[in-house]
Amino acid sequence: MTTPTTTRELPPRYDAAVVEPAIYERWLASGAFTPSEEPPDGAERFVVIMPPPNVTGALHNGHAVFVTLEDTMVRYHRMRGDDTLWLPGVDHASIAAQFVLDRIIGEEGETRQSLGRERYLERMWRFMDETRGVIGRQMHRLGASADWSRERFTMDPFSARAVRVTFKRLWDAGLAYRGEALVNWCPRCRTTISDLENVHREETGTLWTVRYHLLGEDGAADPDAWISVATTRPETILGDTAVAVHPDDDRYRDLVGRVAMIPIVNRRVPIVADEAVELEFGTGAVKITPAHDFDDYELGKRHGLPLVNVLDEDARVNEVGGDLAGRDRYDARREVLARLAAAGDLEGERPHQMVVGRCDRCGTVVEPRLSIQWFVRTRPLADRALASVREGRTRIIPQRFEKVYAQWMENIHDWAVGRQLWWGHRIPAWYCPDGHVTVSDAEDGPDACAACGRPAAELTQETDIFDTWFSSGLWPFSTLGWPDDTPDYRRFYPTSVMETGYDIIFFWVARMMMLGLFCTDVEPFHTVYLHGIVRGEGGVKMSKTKGNVVDPLEVVDQIGADALRFALVSGTSPGNDQRLTAAKLDGARNFTNKLWNASRFVLGARPAPLSEPEGEPSLAERWIASRLADAQARATRQLDELDMGGYAAAAYEFAWGDFCDWFIEMAKVELRREDATPGERSRTWLASAHGLAGTLRIVHPLMPFVTEAAWSLLHEAEPRATAGQPLLIAARWHAGGPADREAEEDMAGLIALIRALRNLRTETGMAPGEWREVAAAPSDASAAAMLERGRAYVEALAHARPLRVLRPGDGVAPPHGAAATTSPLGAAWFMTADASEDRAAHRRRAQAEHLERGIKRLRDLLANQAFVNGAPAQVVQRERARLADLEAQLRQLGD
């Protein structure tokens, strides 16, 4: 970019698609994303580990949200001079990745089975190499100022080692174990899934009533005696090992202890009594299938019932089903029903609202399945993780999620960590022919069986891999080199803020807390910041099938990353969902444009040559410096408190409201004053340049590109304005400064007067651009002085020229019929109003009524003894002053 001397050399439109990538390259080349070799002396630390996106697809709005929030935090802290690190990475997403790859190889005419484990994994690595860069490049486009030199992957050797070491430690501590249990099984993904991946939904099913005949004295089923049971899953009849009734149920009291005959498989099973049975539900008698239902499993344990598994890993009936073997579970269900009906044992059926668990990934109905699995004993881990939050060592924003977190931790079950998948970290357990288990954290596995010393060659490694969240749970420290005591680990751990979506608080945050404390004995982060979900128009969750997806990459191409970022942060609060609408994006684009144009103005207004500044700062110059200091202080506080929406609003209000709407307009008055000396013009321009620099600093963390582009031009135009710092990303943050009370008060009065005059023009139908003579009757000497100081501004911004300031004091009132108004500075009126008298009078009456209403309200309030006595003196004082002011205004309005 070239040095601008006039606006003509600046593009009138900010072309994000061209400018932003170029700026990102400059940042990369400058090394600004990477922390210095040594931490700056006495610097605070600010470390964010990026939630690793799945490498399976393109960037979506969820990513855009976290990139924006984290980048904003990180840029702010970097500008503050903190020892800042934002470490990026990607997740191998075991089950999700396999789901995607299976589809891809399916299109190539292959299947997981046809390729086999080895070739499948080779294909997966190829897929990863192809897609891994895509996400990174998309993040560049969003402006992510992450330290790419430290980028990590949950399948890299560092993660792999951390996984092995952690598991070994868990095993040694007795917190990892292998055992038989009923687990959630997805027949389509052919793997165990955790409770969290088993999503429950209410669905309408069918409740069938089926007769189980009782065993007669002759040992055969009695055709005339039966017990009716209700079931939603008739196919599991094949695995029934009991019928249960409630012990207090008089209907069945006599049957307890007798034997029922299970149809089709002709199994003899006991009728047992158990309090878990609901008297009211169905027939009051329940068929018990311990191998295919979690409730039945528990009940079976209580009564010592056998476990009969009737389904294979594809959820097809196994050999137990006799001639039904090989049938799919739903196919088998139909057949079972048909046979029951044929035998006259199907009593009835009715629609039934029930809760069905489905696989989070593929939507298949989850099958409880009996198998031998690896578990992590979570209770002790959860207790520590719970205490950390309870005792405030880690806080969650918004705070209400601490309760959600606590409830989950309190009711936690052991974590089934094994997955019967291929893509992921293989569980580092080895089995020897004698049944011993050896867990090793060595890269090449154990040398020998830990129990009997058999050589490694005779051991076989577990084929199961870890739940993908196991490696994710180690992310805050595996990325920094743990278990080694690396310089990065020492310098950057524990981290500062974990920013992520509230939808993965259990999946991820909880696991990081548990494993972080277990592995490192310290909370992995002091703050958890949870953002909400991005929804579409009407508050609907975005989905491709609904066609309401806003593609962040398209948005970035069209209106720029800054606009998207602003839209994603403004008007949001942590933990709450937001709607990303076209209108919101338009507004954000307009703001980007506004920033660009304000910059164009300042740069184009530079006097050439610039001379030595002369004279005292003008009122406008003092005012904008004071407003800037205030905005800086607000932005600083909000960013420190992680009130990102508040920060966005403060930045917006200052930039657009204070700087553009008022300051620039007043600066124009001074820059274009005919009697201004070159030194005075230079002084005003420098103040504008400093104002612009301050604006860019404040906005930069959220909208880095347009601010950096403008900064770069400003730096070339006037290095004094940029403190000699050519790159805004590396500039120092300004946290505020002293307020100029006098300038603020003056300007507040003048702004009120200008607004009142503009309003008067519109209300009385005066042409807005026409110059009019205005008289102002200041309420007192200080108001008169204020009017003199701001005369030029009032004249220019209200088209009120000449402005005649009358002598202060009582008795000066607008002439009858004049278009008049009041403000805290006193009355003012158009002297040459040709507006209709009716309108002027109407306008005056309206103003008077308005004042009277306010006066009445305040008089009533102050007449209330309870208020005067009860409220703080300060509040009462303020109301008294207000009343006096309104009364004075009314008096001055005259008539």
Next chain:
RNA sequence: GGGCGAUUGGCUCAGCUGGUUAGAGCGCACGGUUCACAUCCGUGAGGUCACUGGUUCGAAUCCAGUAUCGCCCACCA
């Protein structure tokens, strides 16, 4: 069955520890073509802050309850 959140002008949302006449953007109405920006400028209309009760000198804000919507957790066939 538990828990949580939301309910503020037509729309989308701010309103912290209770204290002016409840704000913003969009939309709407009216008016604006000279030198940053029509992706703009100015002015204005529009709200019983879901409802009921309570605490208080004072409540959108605190408490209790109700309603509607949404979310999370939970093993009822």
